[in-house]
Amino acid sequence: MEPDRPLPQPITPEAKPYWDGLKEGKLMLPRCGDCQHTFFYPRVLCPRCRSRKIGWIQASGKGRLHAFGIGHQSFNKAFKMPPPYVLAMVELEEGPRMMSNLVNVTPDPKSIACDMPVEVVFHKLTDDHTVPLFQPAKGAAR
């Protein structure tokens, strides 16, 4: 099936464990081996203590919707989610924030609130590319 969105590219070497994890249904995050700071996006040093000792942890996939926008048109040609769709910034339980889409929700500001609990869903695009999307957390108290 034709991917519904631009493929992530270029996948940079320092981010390979992140993208490899997604293919296996795991949300992996870089974590500093010295100060234990978990951060995103992957880079070769810790943005808090500048250590070069970077390891990886598997995130719970849970977090909160930090902020959102509801797109009424497409802003890039290869992005084919039909409007209205939800642009999401998620703050993961482990701390870092990342961009994504909120799916399985009515794309209306009445149904969406900042800080609502969300959970990851893995969205396979090709055999080599899976992206993390988020949906309202099941059974979570609002």
Place this chain on the structure above:
Amino acid sequence: MNELRNAACIVGVDESDEIGVLPGKSQLSLHLEAITNAVRDAGLKVGDVDGIFTAGQHSPALLGEALGVTPRYVDGTSVGGTSFIIMVEHAVAALHHGLCNVAVISHGESGRSQVGVTRARDTALTGQYEIPYGYGAAPTQFALITTRHMHEYGTALEQWAQVAVSTRQWAALHPKAMFKKPITVQDVLSARPVIYPFTLLNICLVTDGGGAVVLTRPDRARDCAKKPVWVRGTGEGTEHVSVTQMKKLTFSEATRISGERAFAMAGLSHRDVNHIMLYDAFTSGPPIMLESLGLAKPGEGVHFFQDGRSTPGGTLPINTNGGGLSYTHTGMYGIFPILEATRQLRGECGPRQVPNVKVSLVNGMGGMLSAAGTLLLSNET
């Protein structure tokens, strides 16, 4: 740092021959028109220019070549649309140290018609972490900042809309503004939805145009055509590129640090400011800039646009050129607020002239509140 206070003056400003929708002009032509016009405004000759500052797709070397001058100081800092505001600080420092004598900061952008442009963007990170989710154009990122502000402070859509209404009132008084017809809060709310929380009228124009600013040291400024505008204080900074990396999504650290230095250098307090130019790519930008500068308490920036405070005849006029929302927005808008502040301080603004303006604050953002530059300009030392 304080030795830079009043170390240089703005002596010339102008747009390209036209601004707006210009399918018949290349981006380079817009630069060259703006430079020649601004140099003429200063009463100088293009051959006097020995410092060239520009951001965007064309390098300062190309502008030198096209102008037929050989600059001995160049700066191509490119941190988004505020780069030209930041370059005022760089030009002041270069002039003060004698690295050049006449500095020109130039902007030319065929943002709408795309004539003579190259499309190459740095996508190393956005290609992995943002573009696959539909992020791209600036509204996709600024919408996030704006919904978070609404969540934290209860800011209402009507309050953002008031920024567009106020700015349009000023545009009505500016002969070069693209949109002059008055609008209401209801017009803004009921305009075509682009990306919640923004309708079309919450988002800046996309135009073609150029602008340039000429600076020199005070000794030489006295011989220029017009009364000098003093650069009393400057500041700059950057915090992030992706909004995911902001310490706090609703507050710009870059803006804060740029403002703190500008006020300290100028020896001025917030109360001294009687005219404000803020980079309004979106209606939510100016209120958040006022909060980040410390002029407004967190969440209260929108109050500056209520009850006619910011409008013609108001107590603290803001964006008196009609802003990126109604006058022009080529893409990298930052040169234009400097033009307007200079003209206001010279008393050249006709029906939109702010009475008794002494100190003008210019603040611009690059990217999504990522980079910032602040200027405190005055018609007196």
